[in-house]
Amino acid sequence: GQQLNQSPQSMFIQEGEDVSMNCTSSSIFNTWLWYKQDPGEGPVLLIALYKAGELTSNGRLTAQFGITRKDSFLNISASIPSDVGIYFCAGRLGIFGNEKLTFGTGTRLTIIP
Amino acid sequence: DAGITQSPRHKVTETGTPVTLRCHQTENHRYMYWYRQDPGHGLRLIHYSYGVKDTDKGEVSDGYSVSRSKTEDFLLTLESATSSQTSVYFCAITGKSSYEQYFGPGTRLTVT
Numbered sequence: 001g002q003q004l005n006q007s008p009q010s011m012f013i014q015e016g017e018d019v020s021m022n023c024t025s026s027s028i029f030n031t032w033l034w035y036k037q038d039p040g041e042g043p044v045l046l047i048a049l050y051k052a053g054e055l056t057s058n059g060r061l062t063a064q065f066g067i068t069r070k071d072s073f074l075n076i077s078a079s080i081p082s083d084v085g086i087y088f089c090a091g092r093l094g095i096f097g098n099e100k101l102t103f104g105t106g107t108r109l110t111i112i113p
Numbered sequence: 114d115a116g117i118t119q120s121p122r123h124k125v126t127e128t129g130t131p132v133t134l135r136c137h138q139t140e141n142h143r144y145m146y147w148y149r150q151d152p153g154h155g156l157r158l159i160h161y162s163y164g165v166k167d168t169d170k171g172e173v174s175d176g177y178s179v180s181r182s183k184t185e186d187f188l189l190t191l192e193s194a195t196s197s198q199t200s201v202y203f204c205a206i207t208g209k210s211s212y213e214q215y216f217g218p219g220t221r222l223t224v225t
Contacts, residue, residue, distance in 0.1 A: 031212045042203050042216035103156040
């Protein structure tokens with residue numbers, strides 16, 4: 001099945017730094033979602049995007065729906081220790097009655113002391 | 114909190130035995146999903162349901178069956194567990210917006 005290309009695969013940053021990650025697809029999506037997963041837990045929805053070009057914020061997190069509909073970006077400003085985890089993007093194909101998502105393989109964020 | 118629980122949270126079983134995982138939701142959502150998560154593969158859809166007794170296959174459905182006899186419960190069955198089915202299994206539901214999926218806490222299954 002199709003997977004989204006998510007980059008980088010891992011990031012090592014210092015507390016207080018800004019973070020940028022992206023997700024690209026060969027297919028157009030109508031919805032982009034960003035999730036965060038902590039060890040031993042299920043993914044938690046962070047931000048949902050519904051329109052090409054849309055920019056949406058959730059606290060220190062900002063995500064954008066790419067204008068081509070084939071990519072999306074997530075930025076985290078002024079990182080803190082609780083930002084550590086794996087971030088997943090997901091795209092919804094948007095076929096009528098089809099609610100299935102396609103997921104990226106994740107970006108693992110680590111904060112260096 | 115999307116009101117999703119999964120049981121059991123951890124299970125170890127032997128090859129060839131049947132296993133059933135349960136997903137329970139409390140908010141009457143129509144769509145429910147079963148995913149497996151493996152290193153290097155991300156989240157992959159096994160089966161999904163769009164209503165009571167209405168189910169369909171995902172991309173990795175071989176070796177799995179599902180049932181949904183009530184809105185609130187979605188069961189995943191491994192008829193004869195194999196070591197390749199060792200994984201973390203997540204249930205998800207579609208929220209009120211119909212565009213967003215919310216995940217349960219997961220079940221870690223080990224097949225020895």
